[in-house]
Amino acid sequence: MRFVVGLTCHECGTRYEPKASYVCSECFGPLEVSYDYDAIRGVMTRDVIESRPPSIWRYKELLPVVEPRTGFHSGFTPLVRATRLARELGVSELYIKDDSVNHPTFSYKDRVVSVAATKAVELGFPVFGCASTGNLAGSVAAHAARLGMQCYVFIPHDLEPNKILGAAIYRPHVIAVEGNYDDVNRLCTEIADRYGWGFANINLRAYYAEGAKSMGFEIVEQLGWRYPDHIVSPVAGGTLLPRIYKGLREFREVGLVSGTLPRIHAAQPAGSAPVVKALEAGLDFPEPVKPNTIAKSLAIGNPADGFQVVKVVKDTGGAGAMATDAEIIDAIQLLARTEGIFTEPAGGTTLAVAKILVQRGIIKPHESVVVCITGNGYKTAEIMRDYVEPPVTIGRKLSDFERVVAPQTVSA
Secondary structure (H helix, E strand, C coil): CCCEEEEEECCCCCEECCCCCCECCCCCCEEEEEECHHHHCCCCCHHHHHCCCCCHHHHHHHCCCCCCCCCCCCCCCCEEECHHHHHHHCCCEEEEEEHHHCCCCCECHHHHHHHHHHHHHHCCCCEEEEECCCHHHHHHHHHHHHHCCEEEEEEECCCCHHHHHHHHCCCCEEEEECCCHHHHHHHHHHHHHHHCCEECCCCCHHHHHHHHHHHHHHHHHHCCCCCCCEEEEECCCCCHHHHHHHHHHHHHHCCCCCCCCCEEEEEEECCCCHHHHHHHHCCCCCCCCCCCCCCHHHCCCCCCCHHHHHHHHHHCCCCEEEECHHHHHHHHHHHHHHHCCCECHHHHHHHHHHHHHHHCCCCCCCCEEEEEECEEHHHHHHHHHHHCCCCCCCCCCHHHHHHHCHHHCCCC
8 A cells, every 4th residue: 555645536636545435525426546656666567576476466566455365366367369269250369368267256356356355354344245246246255255254245136046156155145136236236335335334346446446457467468568459348337448448557657568558449238238329329428228138247237437438448549339149149159169268248248349340340450459258157157058069868889879979970
C-alpha cells in the first residue's frame, strides 16, 4: 500500500481515503485505486518482476494490498500461441490467454478475488461474500476457505449445477435468489449496507477490480514486453476489459513497455449485449436488458462498469460484437478441436466474436490478436452434451474391434 495514493472517482475526480468505499458521494460515480507512478518507476523493473514467483503478486507494486494473504498460485496463466486456430480464422498471429486453468477455481475470478479477499482481511470484515453468476461464487468460497473466513455467496436460482457444486464444496453459505443476477446484486448491496459485510464485487469492488489488471500485465510480459495489435475480452459486469486497459497503460506509465496501445474489443452474447448495443447506437451509457443466453456467466443486463467498457472500446479504436448461442456452441467446439482447450460459453462468446471481427475486416490477417478465455468448460459441461458423439461400445475381443471399428478407419 505504500504506492497507493487513495481512491479516485472515475467521473468527477474526487479523492478519498483507501477504505471500503465504492461510490462517489459527490456524483455517485465508481471509485478506483490511484497510485504514485513516480515512486513505482525504477522500483518495479522487468528484472524484478521476472525474478518473482509466477502469480498475480509478481506485480504487487501496482496492486492495492499491504501484504498478500491468498492467491499465491493465482494468475500467470498460459498465453497459448494458437497456430491451428489462427489458420482456421485467417490470421497469422493469434494467442489464447487461457484462464480456464487458473488456480484454484479455473476462472479469471481468482485474480480479482485474491485481491478482494486480502483486502477484506485488512479492513476487518467479519463476513466475505459476493453476488455471482457462478465463477465468482466458487472463487470467493475457495479463497474464504483458505483464509478461514465466514462466507456467503448469493447466486441466481437457475445457475448451472456444476457451478453451484463448485462453490458449495468449500462449505460457504450458498443463497439462491429467485431472480436474475441484477436482482441478486441489488439484494447484496442492501445486505452490505445493513450488516457491514464485505462483498467482493460491491463494497470491495474498487480493490477487487484491480486484480483484473494482472491479465493485461501478463499479456505484455508473456509477449516479450510488447503490446499485441488487438485484445478481445468478454463483457459481463464490465470489470475485466477496462482494467486490462488500465494495466496496459500503467506498464507504459512506469516505463516497462512502450509502443501503441492495442485496440480492445468487447464480446457479448446476443441474449445479453447491453454494451454492444450501446456501441452500435452511439451511446455512452448502456441501457439495461433482460438476459436470455446460454452464456450465464455473461448474463448481466445492467453492467456496473458498462460505461467504462464503452469508453475504453471507443478510446482504443476497438469494436463490439455479439454472438448467437449457436455461434457460441460452434466456437467452443472449434477451440477444443484446434487447440485442445475446453472453455465455457463465455470463452465461446469471446472466440466467436473474434471470428466475427476477422470476417468484418476489423482484425486484419497480418495483425496480432489475443483472445481472453475466462472460464473452464467442465463447469458447464451439460451444455455440450448433445454436441459430442457418444462412445462406441464393443466387446473385449480383437475381433469385436475389427468388426465394428476397423471398417470405419482410414488407412494411412
